[in-house]
Amino acid sequence: MNSPMRFPGTPEQIEANRRTHSFQMDTDRCWDCDCRPWGRIAEWPCGTDVPRVDDDNALDEFLTGFVAYAAVVEG
16 A cells, blocks of 8 residues: 655654644634644644655554444543
8 A cells, every 4th residue: 555654764863853833623624725633744843745655554553443433522
């Protein structure tokens, strides 16, 4: 599966990058780049042209992230 590349930086850099996004509470998408908070693109600074790679685990990773995110949002 061709998917966005994981950000190669530290967890601290990833968290700082996530803070550059403006996620809408009603759609769970970034206002500016349309990424999802649990997806790989959110690991990169908002607006970055994220490289793509072939990764057979990307779909499972995405779904796992979605389930974890939904559990937190639903509380």
